[in-house]
Amino acid sequence: MADDPRRAAALRAAFTRAGGAVRTRASDAVLAFGARFGGLPRLGVEVALAIVLLVPMVAIRIAEADRLGDRFLASLVLSVLIAGSLIARRRAPLASYLVGSAGLIVESLWIGPGQVTSYVNLIGLYSLGLYASRRKALVGPVVLLPGVLAYFSTETGASETAPVGVLFVWLLAWAVGYSFARRREQMEAHRRLMRREAIINERVRIARELHDVIGHTVNAMLVQAGAGRMVLDTDPERAREMLAGVERTGRSALVELDRVLGVLRSDDDPEPGLDDLDAVVGPLVDAGMTVRVDIEPAARGLPRTLELSAYRIVQEALTNAVKHGRARSADVVIRVRDGALVVTVHDDGRGPAPGYRPNRGLLGITERVGVFGGTVEHGRDPGAGFTLRATLPMSVSGDPDRAVEAEATA
Template identity: 35%
Template sequence: MGSEDPGWSDWRRPAPTPTQQRNDAWLALAVLCGALVMIVLVNSVGAFAFGDAPSLAEQFAWGAGVTAPLVVRRRYPLVVLFVVGALFIAAQVRHVGDNFVPSMALFIAIYTVGAWEQRRMVARWARIGVVVVMFGWLGFGLVRFLIGPEQKFENAAGPLDPVLASVLYGIGFNLLYFLSAYFIGDLAWLSARRQAELEDRAEQLRQSQEQNTRGAIVAERMRIARDLHDVVAHHVSVMGIQAAAARRVLETDPDLARSALQLVEQTARSSVGELRGLLGVLRTSDEGEGADRPAPGLDELPELVDNARSAGLVVEHGTYGEPRPVPAGVALSAYRVVQEALTNVVKHAEARTVDVRVRFLDTALEVEVSDDGRGRATDNGGGFGLVGMRERVAVHGGEFEAGPRRGTGYLVRATLPTTVQKETR
């Protein structure tokens, strides 16, 4: 979507803010002070713009009248332009001593119409009309100059006739003056429109990124639910088998029945703990392709390490602490974190060595993958990504850390609780 997009060709600039209106008042005050200073200086030197001038008080009045409309220049640009233009000509008719500051006020008025007038066609023709009137007034002055008393150019030394040179100078200077005010105003309007386009694009990009992130989170939650489906199904199956066994031997072998029922109790608690973690995060499940595959766990980590080595990496794999059984859901999440971390290393890190560590802590399982590459990670929607790893760890109430290492490389660390959390009421 560029500046020529039809949707932006009809763009309307927002009304000036209170801050901009206050700035206009300060600008008008500054120009007014400049006008008063210039009038005092010109009268003190006696270098009047038109050879003579009215009283000092009248000149002050004219200076205030020409500059005061600038206070509302952005709110009423057309009105300000016409008022300033009319007062500009009237002040010259009265031969006000200073012509510099009134010219500055007229320049600002023309510029403001180009930069702020909402009706672009009206802005264009209003400025063209004012410029035509000003050149008409200039032509009238030049005619009076040509038919008036002959001017003496005592120090003239150029190749052109002094009168012709004076006329060309006046026309060239005014052309530059009015064209500058006209086109600088248009550039200000285009700059404001492009800024609005950039802000609109930035907002669209932000919304798109949020949507992509939400989509990645939803997709990963569905993937988590599909993976954990196997875990829960396994627990339920075990409970059913053990309960049936306990029922059969309840009268003939009470000890065996008691042992089976204890296993049912332990399995039920483990299942409830995992389901409780899902309740706060997941709202749906995916029974698509791969739902019947056994869920991988810590025993499959050596296979991941071997795959990374086959990609040309030097991989160190170590297990620390006393290995013990952990909930199947925790094992699955640990496996997925290591899997994606190694995938990111292979695809993006440009690393040579990778260190995979599994730590059995007192109440948690910690997995850590670090490399010596460039330390770049990805969160694209096509892979598991940091978003998915963080979501998976959050299911179990764990902690997730990912970021550049000191010096070089990247670190991914996940800490997953292995004890069943008590339900809070």
């Protein structure tokens, strides 16, 4: 007796394993059949469906050949017409359904209702709701009513409620196809919108990168060239150094541009970070500008997205200081405060006019900081100069979607 529970448990385990194996094999068979069926051409599938329905329709008419008499050949032609209409149910769903319904009406009134014809009409109505446009699909319920009336007009032995039940089931099939089609349209519209947003975001990213790279280097070259022109007569050696600096900056710009274009095609190339700020500061110092950079040790070794954003913010702020403020000196201070990276750039330039509006550079900085959920403050100092302060949270508010967006934007 003590062995009975163990034997029963063993049998249950064996049956469970056997059932799992059967379910696995059945699932594999269904998947294999679906893959094989899905790989068939659509036209071949429609032709096969029409043939499958046509065979019993013809068999029924052959069995009724004596009753039909002279109408036998016409019944076969109508069967081929009705079943064959399904071949175009995807490409021309409205025409397919109209042809099938017309054949059903003629067959019902002249030959007699076909037992399979109604199911062909059901498939055609469902296909109309699924594959036709909104306007064309609405024709289905209108055409359905005369078809049902014609079918039951000569049907003997049918209950009075049968037409109502058929009408309900057929309308339900049409509604299912119609709702699937509208859902498919919504999903396609959503995919198009997502693709459009991705393209717009990529264009903004490209514009921001090119603005940051080209804007800074071109302005640095202009400053160096202008300084060289002013000392050309009085200090030729200094002017020669300035021109050499212009050449170096230009070559650096080409390298940076090539790197940016490469990054836009691949994520394998390294991005600049805080350790690369000399590439931004160097050309300005060569042109006679004094730039002091103070980076707190805790701000080193940050995630790539943060370092790249901080690099671009400093680059754009110094470009604005030279281009718009005609600054002679600037201070760059980078600190870590309360779990955020704080980038402050102050210059001694003339500052913007009262009521100024941010240009593309400041808007680009705002976009970069906004991705991290940070803040940007900028404005003219009471005395002279301009100060920009950007705060970038080092953790993106615990939002994984925003973290991914920050990675893509950087």
